[in-house]
Amino acid sequence: AATATNKRRRRVSSSSAAAAAASESSDVSSWGSPLPADLVCLIGWRALAGDLRDYVRLRAVCREWRSATVCPRGRGLHDPRFHPRRWMMLPEGHGIHPGHRKLGGYIRFINLSTGAIVRVRLPLFSSHCILDSVDGILLLQRDEDTVIRLLHPFTGDIVDLPPLATLLTGLTPIQMKMFSWNVLRTVGATAFTVSADGVVTAMI
Numbered sequence: 001a002a003t004a005t006n007k008r009r010r011r012v013s014s015s016s017a018a019a020a021a022a023s024e025s026s027d028v029s030s031w032g033s034p035l036p037a038d039l040v041c042l043i044g045w046r047a048l049a050g051d052l053r054d055y056v057r058l059r060a061v062c063r064e065w066r067s068a069t070v071c072p073r074g075r076g077l078h079d080p081r082f083h084p085r086r087w088m089m090l091p092e093g094h095g096i097h098p099g100h101r102k103l104g105g106y107i108r109f110i111n112l113s114t115g116a117i118v119r120v121r122l123p124l125f126s127s128h129c130i131l132d133s134v135d136g137i138l139l140l141q142r143d144e145d146t147v148i149r150l151l152h153p154f155t156g157d158i159v160d161l162p163p164l165a166t167l168l169t170g171l172t173p174i175q176m177k178m179f180s181w182n183v184l185r186t187v188g189a190t191a192f193t194v195s196a197d198g199v200v201t202a203m204i
Contacts, residue, residue, distance in 0.1 A: 040065050077158075128140040136152075159200045
């Protein structure tokens, strides 16, 4: 009888502990849910005005906050609000360039306001070269066909632009001899704009 009683006590104790753990987990996962969705959305836009990664962290708090805010994926390039303006790609030095096998596909970025450094996995650098960076957006050239691409390093969004080779079509034979791919790849300055309907235009 004593043994049976002890077993019942253990079962009751285990059930109570499980219920307490479940309650605690529920409290942790839904502590932000009482906030109205429109207020969460407003807080999200305020966070985004400071830094994109703060906005991403806010969306990761709970499911309710994530559903109340706009997902940056798919909008990283076409919506200027999601551009990572305060972030710049760090040069590695010592002959190590983006896409170098020693980097393992990772690229480092620094926040110019806070000094924070993050590593982002961007494996496509194995088949692309970087030409410039504007507002944290990377200007790339694909090796196989010289297509120019804009890449958002944090959302992975990509916009394809005409190939760099199209610049050669208007050159005379003499000019063709003067210019080389290395010259064309030497980008002095880049600017790009996004129209109200989401059309991306780049000037190199």
